[in-house]
Amino acid sequence: MMRTRPLKVALLGCGTVGSEVARIMTTQRDDLAQRIGAPVELAGVAVRRPGRPRPGIAPELLTTDAEELAARPDIDVVIEVIGGIEPSRTLILKAFEAGASVVTANKALLAADGATLHAAAAKAGADLYYEAAVAGAIPLIRPMRESLAGDKVNRVLGIMNGTTNFILDRMDSTGAGFQEALDEATALGYAEADPTADIEGFDAAAKAAILAGIAFHTRVTADEVYREGITEVSAADIAGAKKMGCVVKLLAICERSADGESVTARVHPAMIPRSHPLGGVREAYNAVFVEADAAGRLMFYGPGAGGAPTASAVLGDLVAVCRNLVNGGRGPGESAYTELPVSPMGSVTTRYYVSLDVEDRAGVLAQVATVFAEHGVSVDTVNQRGHDGEASLVVVTHRATDAALSATVEALRRLTSVRGVASLMRVE
Numbered sequence: 001m002m003r004t005r006p007l008k009v010a011l012l013g014c015g016t017v018g019s020e021v022a023r024i025m026t027t028q029r030d031d032l033a034q035r036i037g038a039p040v041e042l043a044g045v046a047v048r049r050p051g052r053p054r055p056g057i058a059p060e061l062l063t064t065d066a067e068e069l070a071a072r073p074d075i076d077v078v079i080e081v082i083g084g085i086e087p088s089r090t091l092i093l094k095a096f097e098a099g100a101s102v103v104t105a106n107k108a109l110l111a112a113d114g115a116t117l118h119a120a121a122a123k124a125g126a127d128l129y130y131e132a133a134v135a136g137a138i139p140l141i142r143p144m145r146e147s148l149a150g151d152k153v154n155r156v157l158g159i160m161n162g163t164t165n166f167i168l169d170r171m172d173s174t175g176a177g178f179q180e181a182l183d184e185a186t187a188l189g190y191a192e193a194d195p196t197a198d199i200e201g202f203d204a205a206a207k208a209a210i211l212a213g214i215a216f217h218t219r220v221t222a223d224e225v226y227r228e229g230i231t232e233v234s235a236a237d238i239a240g241a242k243k244m245g246c247v248v249k250l251l252a253i254c255e256r257s258a259d260g261e262s263v264t265a266r267v268h269p270a271m272i273p274r275s276h277p278l279g280g281v282r283e284a285y286n287a288v289f290v291e292a293d294a295a296g297r298l299m300f301y302g303p304g305a306g307g308a309p310t311a312s313a314v315l316g317d318l319v320a321v322c323r324n325l326v327n328g329g330r331g332p333g334e335s336a337y338t339e340l341p342v343s344p345m346g347s348v349t350t351r352y353y354v355s356l357d358v359e360d361r362a363g364v365l366a367q368v369a370t371v372f373a374e375h376g377v378s379v380d381t382v383n384q385r386g387h388d389g390e391a392s393l394v395v396v397t398h399r400a401t402d403a404a405l406s407a408t409v410e411a412l413r414r415l416t417s418v419r420g421v422a423s424l425m426r427v428e
Contacts, residue, residue: 010075017081020308077325084108107203264345
């Protein structure tokens with residue numbers, strides 16, 4: 001039997017995502033009511049510029065007083081799609097104080113201060129859902145929080161930013177330089193006017209922090225995620241990857257240590273075999289691998305950004321939260337019982353691709369090999385090509401710590417026979 005009193009929803013933000021949320025709530029009103037078991041009513045929309053035309057949204061719903069709307073006692077659910085740390089954090093906390101549940105797409109806030117939000121939700125007896133914060137329309141948060149709740153997740157590996165994946169894909173497939181590929185991404189709407197958050201890895205690092213926290217039942221903030229962007233990826237890196245049968249991707253990697261006593265979280269460009277499923281992820285798509293003890297390897301793939309895909313995830317959360325309200329239940333809260341420390345990047349072990357410009361003469365290879373050996377870095381393969389006094393030396397290592405490899409490279413730079421490091425990249 002359907003409940004007759006509508007559940008009232010406040011929408012904070014009406015940009016690309018917010019306008020799609022409002023549109024779907026309006027056009028699919030009857031279907032949403034049937035799925036939830038109660039009507040859902042858009043009770044107010046907080047905007048910065050109320051004079052802008054917003055087709056499909058009644059003007060009387062618009063307000064510039066987001067705090068008043070978030071704290072209204074008749075609101076059942078607050079949807080926050082403003083983004084950023086403030087005023088979003090204040091607005092969400094006011095919503096919880098008023099007893100409302102919250103759906104948010106705010107990865108930056110969750111990665112910076114998710115603990116405060118979860119604590120406020122628990123105190124209010126309310127829900128905090130955020131599927132849209134990590135991978136757009138790709139169902140990922142809920143499967144990890146619920147479907148894998150009885151399993152032990154050991155590793156999360158993925159492409160979590162569509163803008164950077166588009167740029168690297170263009171550099172690989174067309175031979176475009178970084179700036180040329182970025183310009184194309186901007187023209188197509190994949191990159192923001194200021195692309196810093198994407199190309200410097202901040203966006204992916206926030207997502208990695210959220211996923212690591214869920215996967216390992218511990219608190220991880222964005223500041224604890226090692227981060228490198230793609231601005232330094234060169235044509236030499238792309239060419240070197242091709243010779244190895246690899247492709248360069250910006251990867252987010254979250255791992256539990258072998259002894260289970262710590263975790264690591266990192267975002268950086270890496271070479272990955274073209275035969276790997278992530279190696280075939282093209283354009284602006286996202287894909288995430290989750291490796292668990294019992295479930296094995298699971299892959300989640302799809303569009304990771306954009307108004308409609310992100311709105312789809314927001315509406316999925318809205319339905320879940322409203323069902324909980326109708327049935328008198330709550331969704332899962334924060335699970336951070338393990339309290340595992342986050343290890344620094346220097347202790348992380350991985351393989352490396354090192355391309356050196358060296359003098360083409362006898363003894364150079366021996367000098368380079370000695371430096372690797374002195375720093376405890378084992379070499380897997382070496383390839384040397386020379387012509388007219390110039391040579392390139394490509395070394396692929398076995399797994400080594402980041403600290404050991406960094407010390408090795410610094411020592412190599414001091415060799416008079418080494419004229420420069422043409423390419424240096426991790427290999428996954």
